[in-house]
Amino acid sequence: MSSPLRLGIAGLGTVGVGTVRIVQRQAATLRARTGRDIVISAVSARSRDKDRGVRLGDYAWEEDPVALASRADVDVFVELIGGEDGPAKAAVEAAIAHGKHVVTANKALLAMHGQALAVAAEAAGVSIRFEAAVAGGIPVIKALTEGLAGNEITRVMGVMNGTCNYMLTRMQNDGLAYDEVFAECEKLGYLEADPTLDVGGIDAGHKLAILAGIAFGTKVDFNALTIEGIERITIEDIEQAADMGYRIKLLGVAQMSGRGLEARMTPCLVPDSSPLGQLEGPTNMVVLEGDSVGQIVLRGAGAGEGPTASAVMGDVCDLARGLHIPVFGIPAAELKDTVKSNRETPSAYYIRMELTDKPGALARIASVMGEAGISIDRMRQYAHSSDNAPVLIVTHKTAKDALDAAIRSMPETGVLASEPVAMRIESI
């Protein structure tokens, strides 16, 4: 039996408490699986007095996470504070400087500072592990860096913000407007303090940036992403997409071509019969595509005490067993700069607009599309009581440039009664 692995846990919110609970409840199982005792030396959080419903009396208490990360009796610093800067970053840097391994659930920290931290960690000979940072309990980082290590990854996709998927599902199933569902989520505490992190696609974008870096061997670069949130999705979009056989998802897609990295976290249409289309509620799903393995789909809870703590402890067990691999799968010094592709892979698109109810209106729009070289798969005009007719178009595969050009020309027809809304139909 090797010596115990000693944890210092900073941050005792939901995930921190969940991690403490697993260490306590599964002590015998963890020992059997790793050959070592896994123990907690010290913890840290903002308030010492709060009742968290878990025994903490056996552990040293540190006010300052940086002090915790520097303690001689800590082998692994578990960072569950959150936030891309501030105490989380300072404490992780301190841990690395003191030769401690780091386990973190902090996607923002890794998306913004992952490269610098990886360089520092690898120079210090320590690991940073972060399974909990992406898609909660789903072991997707492990699948990508280890299980699929024999593959050239061709595409990564994912629904990775449970709140957004819950909101879209609720709109779809209950015919509610965006604002109603947003208000409900705010009341239920489903949204981050700054809700833009959720509904603006930032949180999910952080996760996609991390996955893209690992998948393609490039430096994690959040700024290379195209991000659009779900704030503009209407119940009409959802209902009309459903009518065409699609679901709207806040979907992350990353792929690499000769032009560079194409990475988007945007609302997309997916076929309603696909695994992504059928994903309801706050569940997460990640799709990994490799040249040998084909398509792998992973589904599970993307947040919450148990699932996220499960991911943290998976990393802790790896460290206890002596697994040390480069932070992002290959040494940080060998990661390439991210070149952002200047063109999106052609795709089918869904376009929604309202037209004035004049003879020939539809024909004028169709001819604008034709002039831009866009071929139309399906076009539907809906019954209407107002003066304006809702119109839906599904195109065949087309270049984004051509689509943008067509949409720019549409006002010239004089028949538009609303600004057209276009969404990509992701082929999956």
Added chain:
Amino acid sequence: MSSPLRLGIAGLGTVGVGTVRIVQRQAATLRARTGRDIVISAVSARSRDKDRGVRLGDYAWEEDPVALASRADVDVFVELIGGEDGPAKAAVEAAIAHGKHVVTANKALLAMHGQALAVAAEAAGVSIRFEAAVAGGIPVIKALTEGLAGNEITRVMGVMNGTCNYMLTRMQNDGLAYDEVFAECEKLGYLEADPTLDVGGIDAGHKLAILAGIAFGTKVDFNALTIEGIERITIEDIEQAADMGYRIKLLGVAQMSGRGLEARMTPCLVPDSSPLGQLEGPTNMVVLEGDSVGQIVLRGAGAGEGPTASAVMGDVCDLARGLHIPVFGIPAAELKDTVKSNRETPSAYYIRMELTDKPGALARIASVMGEAGISIDRMRQYAHSSDNAPVLIVTHKTAKDALDAAIRSMPETGVLASEPVAMRIESI
């Protein structure tokens, strides 16, 4: 850069050739990810002359896989011969005896001799890795032994024989009889030489035995499984189950209770809207449930050159990176004997039968059910042209004993025109 990791590959069928292709095509990527060159020293197969469409001239050739496994220039013996005994077993034993790590895709070998091989490997200080043995390219062994290492696993389920799922899907979607689809699969080469391995549930049972051992920390014990194939599934079963909102799947379920291990590979009904219900064609799906993580669903190709070779190479990369964990996640000496539960967890059941078209026939069957203490959820009698009326019953949750007793009593009613067929409705 560490020294190269040298492979000896025995068996150059689909998976062996796929593995050679990855080693050749991804040499640079494998080096970046593992920090070492991964090279092939020697190969072995039945026929040396066959054109396999891949360069083999650089590698030493061994007629005998045991000789290959014993070579001084081999660090990892890759066993892709197959079969639970014979050359595969002899060669794996030789590799262990000579201090080589083993990577294998051989589920039968592990299901029947896994415990003895694990004891030998751990005594010799080498690893046996077998991601490719279960669910092809899906990294499920890694998820279970590593990613979810902080969990007490509560249940494992899986559709793990692609041919059976293809057959059931084809029957469902095209209204074909079992025999027609079986003949088609035979012609297309989708079936093992002994088709009972597929349609009898043996192959999928081997995989479930391995998963159950890992999940519950018990010795892999194929004989503790209840196995039933799909040979008796009729198109009527499939259509009537669909009419009730279910799909029929050859589903493996393993769970542990105070009574011991309950492990079945049998045809089951699952809700048509669930991920398992929606799994079509030869794709595999594994569902892992843990006390912290909740439910994780993994989906991907369960067979084929690329996916299986991807799993083999994932294991090879782990060995190259120095990951060595016990064969079944905890040391073989600590694995408990498998105690087979003498009772199945209560469940809803689907029962199909034909009744003679006499007044009161349905009432008599219903009263037999009532006397056995079984409460009926739904009962349906179908329109019929013959003398006999097809009847379907979906029960509420009931003990298997009660169900068996009711079915035993049914002939006494004198209204049965066919033997009742009962299938479990798995709650998922």
